[in-house]
Amino acid sequence: MSTIVIDRNLVYRLLKQVPKGKVTSYKALAEAAGNPKASRAVGAFMRTNPYAPIVPCHRVVYSDGRLGGFSGKIRIKEKIKMLEEEGVIVRNDRVERFKEHYFDRFSIERAKKEALP
DNA sequence: AATATGGCACAAA
DNA sequence: CTTTGTGCCATAT
Numbered sequence: 001m002s003t004i005v006i007d008r009n010l011v012y013r014l015l016k017q018v019p020k021g022k023v024t025s026y027k028a029l030a031e032a033a034g035n036p037k038a039s040r041a042v043g044a045f046m047r048t049n050p051y052a053p054i055v056p057c058h059r060v061v062y063s064d065g066r067l068g069g070f071s072g073k074i075r076i077k078e079k080i081k082m083l084e085e086e087g088v089i090v091r092n093d094r095v096e097r098f099k100e101h102y103f104d105r106f107s108i109e110r111a112k113k114e115a116l117p
Numbered sequence: 118a119a120t121a122t123g124g125c126a127c128a129a130a
Numbered sequence: 131c132t133t134t135g136t137g138c139c140a141t142a143t
Binding site for chain 3: 005006008030038039040041042043044045
């Protein structure tokens, strides 16, 4: 019996809580949304994100600080550029001082009240 | 409807 | 540190 395993809209709303200059991970979002195992699905949500760039999908990276994808290989440069404009230094596909920039203090309560475009 | 492919994570080697 | 294999869930074909 199956139920919803991870709520796509909830993930988008949670992601909106990540402030400029910070990053989060696919895993953190999956956890916050209630399914720690669904990190890969979160990636799929980002890939088909209808609310970009209102929903800051460029602020989502691997849980170890590496960048991961962004629509293939070429446009990864743009992700880096956006992040650096927000104050996040990226070197060798890795976020510098990852821990300091890492955000995972999501509020599920606030997210549920958030509206989506 | 069935299989393949991903903007992932984690453990083992 | 790297590579390889496995689990997971949503999308693309």
